[in-house]
Amino acid sequence: MSVIKYQQTFNAIDSFLHGLRPLWQLVAFECDHLPWQHAFPHLAQTVWQLDDAEIDILDSDQQHLVDALLPSLIADIQQGQFPNKDQLINQLSLLVITLPTSATNNDDAQDVPYIERLANEHKNSDLAHFSAHIKGRKWQQISAFAEQVDPQHHPQLPLLPILEWCAGKGHLGRLVAKQQKVEVTSIEWQASLCAQGQVFAKQWQLAQTFICADAFAPIDSSKPLLLIDQHAIALHACGDLHVRLLKLAVSAGTRVLSISPCCYHLIEDTHYQPLSALGKVSAVKLSKHDLQLPLQQSVIAGTKKQTLRNQEISWRLGFDSLQRKIRDIDSYLSVPTIKKSQLSGNFSDFCQWAANQKHLVISSEINLSHYLHRGIERQRLTKRIDLVAHLFRRALEHWLLLDRVCFLQEQGYQVTLTEFCANSVTPRNALIQAIKTN
Numbered sequence: 001m002s003v004i005k006y007q008q009t010f011n012a013i014d015s016f017l018h019g020l021r022p023l024w025q026l027v028a029f030e031c032d033h034l035p036w037q038h039a040f041p042h043l044a045q046t047v048w049q050l051d052d053a054e055i056d057i058l059d060s061d062q063q064h065l066v067d068a069l070l071p072s073l074i075a076d077i078q079q080g081q082f083p084n085k086d087q088l089i090n091q092l093s094l095l096v097i098t099l100p101t102s103a104t105n106n107d108d109a110q111d112v113p114y115i116e117r118l119a120n121e122h123k124n125s126d127l128a129h130f131s132a133h134i135k136g137r138k139w140q141q142i143s144a145f146a147e148q149v150d151p152q153h154h155p156q157l158p159l160l161p162i163l164e165w166c167a168g169k170g171h172l173g174r175l176v177a178k179q180q181k182v183e184v185t186s187i188e189w190q191a192s193l194c195a196q197g198q199v200f201a202k203q204w205q206l207a208q209t210f211i212c213a214d215a216f217a218p219i220d221s222s223k224p225l226l227l228i229d230q231h232a233i234a235l236h237a238c239g240d241l242h243v244r245l246l247k248l249a250v251s252a253g254t255r256v257l258s259i260s261p262c263c264y265h266l267i268e269d270t271h272y273q274p275l276s277a278l279g280k281v282s283a284v285k286l287s288k289h290d291l292q293l294p295l296q297q298s299v300i301a302g303t304k305k306q307t308l309r310n311q312e313i314s315w316r317l318g319f320d321s322l323q324r325k326i327r328d329i330d331s332y333l334s335v336p337t338i339k340k341s342q343l344s345g346n347f348s349d350f351c352q353w354a355a356n357q358k359h360l361v362i363s364s365e366i367n368l369s370h371y372l373h374r375g376i377e378r379q380r381l382t383k384r385i386d387l388v389a390h391l392f393r394r395a396l397e398h399w400l401l402l403d404r405v406c407f408l409q410e411q412g413y414q415v416t417l418t419e420f421c422a423n424s425v426t427p428r429n430a431l432i433q434a435i436k437t438n
Contacts, residue, residue, distance in 0.1 A: 003409045006417070010278050010402040013395050016091040018283050019082065024392040027289055028385040029320065030332050032378070035385070039080055042072035047384040055383050056306065060297065062394055066095045069391060094395045102148050102418040102431060130178070130204065134171055137425060144421035145235045146175045148431055149258045156435065160256060163187065163226065165234035165245045166215065170197035170208060172235050177206040184208040187225060189215065215244050226252035234259040236428060239266030246275065246404060250411045257408070257434040260420065264400050265291035276406035284399065294397035296390060297427060308343050310379065315347055317382065318375020319354045322368070326360050333358060347372045401430050408434045 017024070022036045023043075037044040046069060050058070058065045070092060077088055131139045151157040159182060164173035167186035174197070177184040186208060188194050194210040201208035211225070219225060226232060226248045234242055242261050249257050264272070265288045272286035316335060323333050335354045342350060348368050355362050362368075401417055408415045413434035420431040 006402055006405050006409065006415070007278060010276075010399065010406055012091060013094055013097075013399045013402065014278070014282050014284055016088070016094050017392065017395060017399060019084070019088050019091075020392070021284070024293065024389040024396070025290055026385065026389065027332070028382040028389070029317065031381065031385055033381070036388075040073070040076040042075040042079075043069065043388065046072040047387060050384070050387075052310075052380065052383060055387050059387055059390055062297075063096055065387070065391060069388065070095070073391075094398075095391050097394060097398050099398075099417060099419045099430060102420050130175075138171075140425045141235065141421060142172050142175055144425065145172060145233075145258075145260060145431070146179060148418075148420045148433070149176060149231065149233050150180055152180070157231070157256060158435075160229055160231040161185070161227075163230050163232045163254075165232060165259075166237040166241050167193075167197065167210070169193050170201065170210060172233065173197075173208055174200060174204065174206060176233070177201070177208045178204065182207070186210045187213055187215065189213060215241055219248070224252060226254050228253045228255060230254050231256040231258065233257075236260055236262040236426075238263035240268055241266075243267075243275065243404075246407065250408070253436060255436045257413070257432070259404075259432050260428060260430060261401065261404065261432070262428045264294060264397075265289075267291070272400075274403050276403045277410060278406050279403040290396070291400075293389060293393045294400070295427075296386070296393060308340065311343055312338070313382070314372070314375040314379040315343075315350045316354075316375070317378040318347060318371045318373075319351050321374045321378065322351060322362070322366070322371040323355075323358065323360060325366075326355075326362065347375075397430070401432065404432055408432070412436060412438045 022039065026035055034044050034047075047055075050068075058068050074089055074092065077085055082088055131143075134142065147153055149157065149162075151159045159180065162173060162176050162180070162182055162184040164170060164176070164184055164186040167173055167188040168190075170184075170186040170188070170193075173184040173186040176182070184207065186194075186197060188197070188210060189212065191212045194212045197208070198210045201210075213225065226245075230252075232245060232249050232254050234245055237245060237259065239262075242259050245259065246257070248254075267273075267288065270288065272291055274280045274282060319335065320332060324330050327333070336357055338350070338353070342353065351362060351368060351371070405415045405417050414437045415432065415434045418431050418433070419429045421429045423429055
C-alpha cells in the first residue's frame with residue numbers, strides 16, 4: 001500500500017472513531033446506565049434483548065458481533081443528529097477492517113505451515129530438540145514471524161546482521177540465527193534471561209550474542225544499540241518498548257525494521273503520544289484505559305470458570321456501589337486482585353475484605369443483600385456497554401498501527417502492514433515491516 005493509501009486509511013479511521021466516540025471512549029465500571037441510550041435507542045434496545053450467554057459468544061467473534069449490532073447502529077445514525085451521516089455509515093465497514101496476509105516468494109508454499117517446510121528442508125535436523133522447551137503456540141508465533149524476516153522468502157529484504165529487541169531468552173533470535181546463518185544481537189534487561197539465552201546459543205553453536213541493557217536508559221554514543229546496517233526485529237514488544245525501538249532505529253537510520261506491537265496501554269504517559277504528523281493533529285485523544293480496548297476479546301471459557309468470573313465482577317460492582325455510599329463520593333474505587341479461593345466464601349466476606357483493603361468501615365445497619373443485587377444488575381449493564389465498545393477494538397488497533405506506519409513513512413521508509421500469522425495463533429498478529437529508501 002502506498003504512502004497516500006496508508007494516510008487515507010488513517011484519516012478515515014480517525015474521523016470514524018471521533019464521530020462515534022461516545023460508544024467506545026468510556027469506562028463501563030463508572031456507569032449506572034447505558035450512557036449513549038438516548039442517542040442510540042435502537043442499539044440500546046438490541047443489547048438489552050441479548051441474554052448474557054449470547055453476549056459472551058458474540059464477543060468472541062468480531063464479524064458475528066458486527067453482524068448482530070450493525071442494523072441497529074445504522075438505524076440510529078440515520079435517525080440521529082449526526083453530521084455526514086452517509087460518510088459515517090460507509091465507514092462502518094472499518095469495524096471489520098482486516099490486514100493482508102504476508103506473502104512469500106513461493107505462493108504454493110502458503111498452505112504448508114512454515115515450521116513444517118523448515119523441517120522438510122532439513123530432513124535430518126534436530127529442530128524438535130531446538131524448540132522442545134518453547135510452548136506450542138509461542139513456537140508457532142516465533143516460527144511464523146521468523147519466516148517474515150527471512151530474505152530467503154522475501155527477496156526485498158537485504159541479508160543483514162539482526163538486532164533482536166526485548167529478547168527474553170532469545171528464542172526468536174536463535175531461530176533466525178539458525179535459519180539465516182547471520183549474526184544476531186539480542187537485547188534484554190533481565191540478566192538471568194540473558195544468561196539462559198547465551199547457554200542455548202552456545203549449545204547450538206549459533207552466532208547469537210546477548211547484551212543485558214535497559215531499553216530506556218540513555219544511549220552511550222560510543223556504544224549505540226542500533227546501527228545503520230542492521231535489521232531490527234521485535235515480536236510483541238509492549239507499549240513504550242516498541243515505540244522506543246522505532247525512535248532509536250529512525251535516529252540511527254537502521255535499514256530494516258520488523259515489529260509486531262503489543263500492549264499499547266503499557267506507557268509511561270497518562271495519555272497516548274502519537275508518533276506521526278497525522279496522529280499529532282488528530283482529535284482522537286487516548287487514555288491508558290482507551291488503549292486497552294484492542295486487547296479486549298472474550299475467550300469462551302468453561303462453565304465453572306465463566307461462573308466464577310461473573311461472580312467476581314458482580315461482587316466488585318456490588319462493593320463499588322457500597323463504597324460510594326459509605327464514602328459519600330460517587331466515583332470508582334479500585335480494589336486489589338483477589339485469590340480465586342476467596343470466591344468460595346460469600347459476598348459479605350468479600351465486602352469486609354475489600355473494606356479492610358481501603359480502610360473503610362461497614363455499618364451493621366447496611367443491607368448487603370441490596371448491594372449484591374445491585375452488583376448483579378450493574379454487571380449485566382457493563383457487559384452490554386463493553387460489548388458495544390468492542391465493536392471498535394479492531395478499528396482502534398488499526399489507528400494505532402497506522403500511526404506507526406505513517407511515522408516510519410515520514411522518516412523515509414518504505415512500509416508494509418500485514419498479518420504474519422492467523423488470528424487463532426495470536427490476535428496480536430500485525431507485522432510492520434520497514435525498509436529505508438534513502
